[in-house]
Amino acid sequence: MKYIIGIGGVTNGGKTTLTKRLCKALPNCCVVHQDDFFKPQDQIEVGVDGFKQWDVITALDMESMVNTIKGWAENPVKFARSHGIPVSPTAEVSHPENEIHILIVEGFLLYNYQPLLDVYSKCYYIAIPYEECKRRRSTRNYTVPDPPGLFDGHVWPMYLKHRKEMENNCLGIEYLDGTKSKDDLYNEAYEDIQNTLLNRL
Numbered sequence: 001m002k003y004i005i006g007i008g009g010v011t012n013g014g015k016t017t018l019t020k021r022l023c024k025a026l027p028n029c030c031v032v033h034q035d036d037f038f039k040p041q042d043q044i045e046v047g048v049d050g051f052k053q054w055d056v057i058t059a060l061d062m063e064s065m066v067n068t069i070k071g072w073a074e075n076p077v078k079f080a081r082s083h084g085i086p087v088s089p090t091a092e093v094s095h096p097e098n099e100i101h102i103l104i105v106e107g108f109l110l111y112n113y114q115p116l117l118d119v120y121s122k123c124y125y126i127a128i129p130y131e132e133c134k135r136r137r138s139t140r141n142y143t144v145p146d147p148p149g150l151f152d153g154h155v156w157p158m159y160l161k162h163r164k165e166m167e168n169n170c171l172g173i174e175y176l177d178g179t180k181s182k183d184d185l186y187n188e189a190y191e192d193i194q195n196t197l198l199n200r201l
C-alpha cells in the first residue's frame with residue numbers, strides 16, 4: 001500500500017515541524033519538502049511591487065517535484081534507501097503492495113498545482129491568523145532574507161489569493177489549527193492518519 005499525505009498551509013504554520021515528527025512515527029515514511037524546489041534567486045521574477053515573487057508557483061521547479069514524487073511511487077524502498085531513511089526489514093523483501101509505504105509531501109503551495117491535486121490520499125492544511133504568522137515569520141532565517149515590507153506586500157496577499165483558489169478547486173481538505181501546541185497538532189494528525197489509513201489494512 002502506498003499512501004501520499006499532503007501537509008500544506010500557510011508559511012510558518014508549522015508544516016515542517018509536524019512533518020518531521022509524523023515521519024519519525026509512521027512506518028516506512030519518506031518526505032518531499034516543496035521548499036527544496038525553489039528556483040535559484042536569479043530566476044525569481046521581480047513584480048511591479050518591486051519584490052522578488054517567491055510566493056507564486058512559478059518560483060518553484062514543480063516538474064522536478066513531480067518527478068521526485070513519481071520516483072518514490074515507482075520504488076519506495078529504493079527511494080528510502082537513497083535518502084537514508086530506514087526501511088522495515090519485511091519491506092526490504094516483500095512486494096511494495098503488501099507493505100505500508102508513506103510519503104509526506106509538505107509545502108506552502110501544495111494544492112495550487114493541478115498535476116498534483118489527485119495524488120494525495122489525505123490532504124491537510126495548517127492555518128494560523130495574520131498576527132501570529134507575521135510574528136513567527138519575523139524570526140525565520142530563509143536562504144534569502146525577507147526585505148522590509150515583504151510580508152504585508154507579497155507573502156500575506158499571495159497566501160490569501162492561493163487559499164481562495166484552493167477552496168474553489170479542492171474538495172476534502174482537512175484543516176488543522178496551527179495555533180494549537182506542537183504536541184496537540186501531532187496527536188491530532190497522527191490519530192487521524194492511524195484511523196483513516198493504517199486501519200484500512
Ligand SMILES: Nc1ncnc2c1ncn2[C@@H]1O[C@H](COP(=O)(O)OP(=O)(O)O)[C@@H](O)[C@H]1O
Binds near residue numbers: 011012014016181183
Ligand atoms: N504548533 C506550534 N506552535 C507554536 N509555534 C510553532 C508550532 N509549530 C511550529 N512552530 C514554530 O513556528 C516556526 C515555523 O515552523 P515550521 O515548522 O518551520 O513552519 P512552516 O514549515 O509551516 O513554515 C518555527 O519557529 C517553529 O518552531
Ligand SMILES: NC(=O)c1ccc[n+]([C@@H]2O[C@H](COP(=O)(O)O)[C@@H](O)[C@H]2O)c1
Binds near residue numbers: 015016054108143155
Ligand atoms: N527556501 C528558499 O530558498 C526561500 C527563499 C526566499 C523565501 N522563501 C520563503 O519560503 C516560504 C515557504 O516556506 P515555509 O512554508 O517553510 O515558510 C515562502 O513564503 C517564501 O517566501 C524561501
Ligand SMILES: [Mg+2]
Binds near residue numbers: 015
Ligand atoms: Mg517549512
